[in-house]
Amino acid sequence: MESRINDSKRKRVVVVGGSIAGLCCAHSLLRSEWLEVLVFERARSVTAAGAGLGVGPRACDALRSWGLGDALESSSLPLSMEENRALDSKRNDPVVIKDETYDHRAVHWSDLHRLIHDALPAGIVRWSHEVVSFAELREANGEPRVRVKVSKLGGAENESNVEEIDADFMVSADGSMSQTREKFIPNESRRYSGYCAWRGVLETSSEHAQEVAETVKKAYPDLGKCLYFDIAEGTHAGLYELLKKRLNWLWYINQPEPQLKGKSVTLKADEKAIKELHEQAQRTWPPELAKLMQSTASPFINAIFDREPLGQFVWGRVVLVGEAAHPTTPHGLRSTNMSIDDAFVLGNAIAKWGPDQIEVALDEYQGERVPAATREVLFSRHLGKLKQGLLIPGIDWLQAEQNLKEQLLQKNVHSFQPSEL
C-alpha cells in the first residue's frame, strides 16, 4: 500500500505487553496514521483466563471510538445498578444502600481481551515475544530513541532469537510487576491489602448448575443488571451475572500475606482449602450465595495488592500505562477501566500533537492521568478497608448513619478526595 505520509514524519512506538492496556493503546495509537505500532507480548496467545469485570461509561465510550461498540454490546450484560446488602440476623431487609444510576457493562476478562485483540490489524501483536531490556539514546542528529531488545520465546536459546528494535517512544503495559517501572523506581515494594479474594465463575452448562443459578436468582432478583455486594462482619462478597448465564462471584477474606511463587498474585486452591472455603461460606453467607460458591468448579485465589500512587508516568520517551502505572485493589472496579482510560488519553494526546511533539503529548498524558489514577487507587483502597471492617470494626451497616452508608457506593470514585483517608 502506498504511504500518504512523508517518510521523515514516520514514527514507531513499541508497546510492551499485549493484555488489556497494551492492546487498547494499540487501537488508540493507530489513530495516528504516521505511527507504526508494534506490540510485544510474552504469552503465546489470547487465553480463557480470568473472570468478570465491569466496564464503566468512559471506557465504553473509548472502546466504541475504536469501533468495538457492537462487539462489546454482544459480549457483555448491562450492570445498571449497584446494591450493597448487610446480613441482618433475621435476613428480612438486608439492603443498606443502592444506586440505580450505575452505568456499567459486565464482561468476562477473556471475552474483552479477545474482542480488543481480534479487531486489530494483522501483524501488530507479536505473541511469544518478550522485551528483555531497553535503553534510551540519541541519534547523531539529536533525535531521542528507545532501543528495545526483544527475545522470541520457544525457539532455541541462542542470539538469533534476540532482535533490537529502535522506536521513537515506548509504552510499557507490562502489568503490576512491571520491569520498566522497577528500572525507574528501584526498591519499591507493593502493599499487601491484608486480605485475599476467592473468585469463581459458575458455568451453567450442567442441570445442577442451572438449578443453583435459578435459586441464586430468586435471592438476588436483579442479577443480569445489578452489581451486588454482601457485607458481613470483617468480610464482603461481590456477585454479578455474565453473558451465557454465568454467575461471577468474589469473596474477600482477611488473612496474613500468603507465600507467592514468582510474580503472579493468583494462587491455585487445593482440595483442603476449597473444602474449608465451602464450610466457611455456609457459616458466613445466605444459603443461596454459599451454595453458589460450593457449586463453582475451580475457584481460585487472588492476593490483593496495590502500590503507592506515582507522581510521574513518563521518563523521557518511556511511558507507563495500565497496571504498570497504577496497580490497584479491585473494589472500585477500576483496574481495566483505568487501563482503557490511559490508552484513550495517550492516543488522543499523540494524535493531537503529531509526530514532532511527542514529548508534549506524553506530558499531556501524564498531566491528565496521574491525578485521576491517584484518586482511583486511593478510593479503591479506602473502599476495601471499609468493607473489610478494617476502618470501622464491628459496624452495623443496617443501622449506620446515611452519610456512612453512602460511602459504600462505587460512584463516589469521581468525588473522592485522597485527604479523606
Ligand SMILES: Cc1cc2nc3c(=O)[nH]c(=O)nc-3n(C[C@H](O)[C@H](O)[C@H](O)COP(=O)(O)OP(=O)(O)OC[C@H]3O[C@@H](n4cnc5c(N)ncnc54)[C@H](O)[C@@H]3O)c2cc1C
Ligand atoms: C490472564 C489475566 C487474567 C485477568 N483476569 C482478570 C479478571 O478476571 N478480572 C479483572 O478485573 N482483571 C483481570 N485481570 C487484570 C486486568 O485485566 C488488568 O489488571 C488490567 O486490565 C490492566 O491490565 P494491564 O494490561 O495493565 O496489565 P496485565 O493485565 O497484568 O498485563 C500485562 C501483560 O504484559 C505482559 N508482559 C509483562 N512483561 C512483559 C515483557 N517483558 N515482554 C512482553 N510482555 C510482557 C504479560 O504477559 C501480560 O500479558 C487479568 C489479567 C491477566 C493477565
